[in-house]
Amino acid sequence: MITRFLLAVGLAILMVVSGTTSYVYLSSRQSKAVAAPQKPTDPTPRAQQLTLPGTIYLAQSGALYSFSAGRFHQLTAEAGWTQPALFPDGSQLLAVKRSGLFSDVYVLTRFGNVTNQLTSNQAPVRSRWDTGANAWSFYPRLSPDQGTLYMSYDGPKAAGDGNFNVLMQVWGIPRGGTIRQGRSWTLANNYTGGDMQPVPLPTGGLIYTKYSYDSNSNRVGQLWYTNRAGSAGKALTSQAANCSQLWWLPKARYAPPPPPVPSPTPGGPHNGPLPTPSPTAVPTPPVVKPIQLTTNLGFDATSPLAWSG
């Protein structure tokens, strides 16, 4: 038997606790679809712990991460970093650091320390009133001899021209040189998204993705090839195939992808003979069961991963 006063006090406390608990419980039961991706370095169980050979470099939320021996390591702060690419000798990394108006290519050690800035795409002080005077650099790659930087680039531009056409073309500049020493290697279509994702070949040429519109007004990607600066290049795939984002696996341990099959129709005007990869019979690729390495980590899918095999 308890007094009514004690009962009232107890009930009041019980009701406050119960009501608050109900509110907090509902708040905590929001769906995981709304939750932000985990940081790769969070110490939570992964879908599958798998040790891969070498190191994979990738980007999430503006930070670069490495994945080796089954563990992630954060290499940079969340500061607009994306699109890591290994030097051909695997000694260092190229990466893009993106701000609101421009992006630049940097050289980093494999531990994420910046050692060099290769481009300077911010508009000069006198031109900063014009957003169009800034430039983007994306998808940096070094030539096999590491002497030339290839990238998608939309400059150089003059302030005040008011041009709406953001013409991304593949440029090559001597590593350590300035953009004035560089040359455009491709001739992009206007108002389409341009030429992106260059992959330098050991033969000295480039394979890249050219974006355009097909006859049905659909936006499509095609793989193109060029072997010298200023060339119009040649289509390797048809518009109907809608190819993009070419990526090579490390040759040492994995079978390379089949060579692209040239389109039956010539891709565009070009000068002189163009040594394209020869069309060969492509064997049917074996069915490969994918293995999920991570869950809900939200990696930047427009940032190709780099893998030192």
Place this chain on the structure above:
Amino acid sequence: MPLGFKPGHRVRASRGRLSPFRTLTIALLAIALSAAAGGFAYFIPAAVTAFNATAQVVNVPSPSAAGLLVSPSPKPGQATQSQGAFTVLLLGSDDDSKFFADHVLTQSMILVRVVPATKEVTMLSIPRDLYAHLSTGGFGKIDGAYSYGGAGAAIATVQQDFNVHIDDYIWVGLLGLIKVIDAIGGIDVVTSNPVLDDYYPADVYGGDPYGYQRVAVLAGPQHLDGLHAMEYVRSRHGDLQSDFGRSKRQQQVLTAIRQKAKQLAPQDIPALASAIGGELKTSIGLDRVARLVPLAASFDNPDSIRQIVLVPPYTRGGGPDGSITPNWNLILPLVHQYFP
């Protein structure tokens, strides 16, 4: 009278104490009530927001007799009575400080027809620069109808020009779309081409409604938050197809929002409602919204979503004041086919 006994004392003592059974019953009742109150407190802001945003009364003026290009719109309900189908006009506006409230242009106008029986959805984007007869009188770009007469004028204009019956409308502002997408945790889209723009309006968070910023949404599968999704659907300067191109992207993002919304739980509703607050208006009543939510979740076949953009030859450029001239001879049969 015995010593120490006071009249009424025993009675007062019995009133001050309760039996364990009664105490337990009261405690359980209190817990249940307070838990319900906690739940009520959790959902009540969403309910208030939903109540304010839905069931907007819209006055659809009768089409003016002069200058009609097409026959009058079909009788209300004529099309909708078949199999419960209904047509909604989606309106999206720049509602930043460049514009007076409720006098905004509709940068995006999408007619959506839903056929529950066959689980088919048809989206038809109306070019914002389409040169049309406005329900408020005269001719002009169709995006001006809303600014002259609100949702009613926009609905009446589309009804009379496209010869369709519109059951309801949904209007969303710039910030509303950004917040909605953020509230559902972003969306997943596959961008076919890079979307690049050197002169994208910096009017949302830039502080200067007349300022510019740069946009570069790269190609490929990606997760977009609200701001980047807005950039993706709003940018048009770097697109050969300009407004048509972004209309396709708008339809793509709508589909992605629907796909993501299917993963939400009822507990997400308050955050979603809080995000929407004031940036969304619709004539659809709350009761109908409750019926439509499970209906939308049951539409799980992406092939059943038909997307139409009025590219040439349905339209052509070179109209007055930079407008787009409609080819009604082609548009009306198309509209009649999918919006009977």
